[in-house]
Amino acid sequence: MQVTLWGTRGSLATPGPDTARYGGNTSCVAVRGREGTIVVLDAGTGIRRMATTIDASVRRVDVLLTHLHMDHIQGLGFFAPLYRPDVEVNIWGPASIQLSLRARLMRYLSPPLFPVSLRELPCKLHLHEVPCGEVDIGEFRVASALVCHPGPTVGYRVSEAPGKVLTYLPDHEPALGARAFPSLPRAWTSGGSLAEGSDLLIHDSQYTAHEYPNYIGWGHSSLRHMLDFGTLAEVNHLVPFHHDPGHSDADLDRLMAEAIDDAKPAYRVTPGREGMTFAL
Amino acid sequence: MSTSKGIQIILARQLASCVAMPILLVDAEGTLIFYNEPAEAILNQRFEETGEIPSDEWNRLVAVADEDRNPVQPENWPMRVARLQRRPVSRTIWTRSGDSGWRHLQVTAFPLVGEGGHLLGVMNIFWEI
Secondary structure, rough: OEEEEEOOOOOOEEEHHHHHOOOOEOOEEEEEEEOEEEEEEOOOOHHHHHHHHOOOOOOEEEOOOOOHHHHHOOHHHHHHHHHHHHHEEEEEEEOOOOOOOOHHHHHOOOOOOOOOHHHOOOOOEEEEEEEOEEEEEEOEEEEEEOOOOOOOOOEEEEEOOEEEEEEEOOOOOOOOOOOOOOOHHHHOOOOHHHHHHEEEEEOOEEEEOOOOHHOOOOOEEEEHHHHHHHHHOOOOOEEEEEOOOOOOOOHHHHHHHHHHHHOOOOOOOOOOOOOEEOOO | OOOOOOHHHHHHHHHHOOOOOEEEEEEEOEEEEEHHHHHHHOOOOOOOOOOEEOHHHHHHHEEEEOOOOEOOHHHHHHHHHHHHOOOOOOEEEEEEEEEOOOOEEEEEEEEEOOHOOOOOEEEEEEEEE
């Protein structure tokens, strides 16, 4: 599979000269299979540009939403396949206890927040609520599970035969409530089984260890927690993602280097930058 | 991919680890999957030593009696009723584990129900009287 980062910023789109290298668009990752399957992870502002790479011959696209915070759905209304009658768009995402996924999405895709309503979209639109066990999307097998982040939020594990695995946990606070992290086995750690043995883990890296105590419960990880989570999950390659809007390119260069030097993970770490592609 | 506990159960354990009230967590099958340090005194066991305990095994570890010291059978224990009838239960009991003495406790057991009405387990909170 080929994995491309189209939006790496967390919380708020942050364009500008200080963020040009790591990128200012919010969460969006495209996963393409050898047989042509296209899975899009989250619909942050990066999805608009990602859509320009979808060939006119494509007839199906699946968009997997981890949750419905604005930075993960703001680009949805600008996703070109939604306006093509010849394309089947499948949107996967969590319902809440009280509201269906459709009702939750319509809160954004309807006036006054957006001029076009969900039901007016010309594509063949199908909505699927997660978590729902493992499902097959083209040549991919996709598993989802609720993870620690405010509101219904899932992580995704995308597998491709013969065994390459991508895990996507962009908003994730596995250390919440733990006196020490990590101190429990994977089965007792949020996202632990999803990420287990991943060839590539894309994971929340919003805060420094110094910043994290001010934001406990906001649903994000410190760089140190992220690196320790990668060790617990025994991943092969980790991509720090969902960068804080307040962190400039220069900040991120320094913070990533310091955190990696401090933790000395046994696996490869590549800080996520918009436009990067990974081949698994 | 191995199987993780549900996020609700993980968070329930985190909560139990941070409070002073004795708390037991059982899963939907009745297995005792966690008890916190204050609850170790009630069970006369340490979680670090026992780990998870199947229901038939841990039911034998504890004796439960009502206010009049009449034995309460496991099927009538608050946690069992909360799990099977999916409703909260609160009552006063006497309990003893192993060689420890009888303890007078108020217990509240309530089911943890996830999305789609899925039963995840039961949280049992004890108060020493």
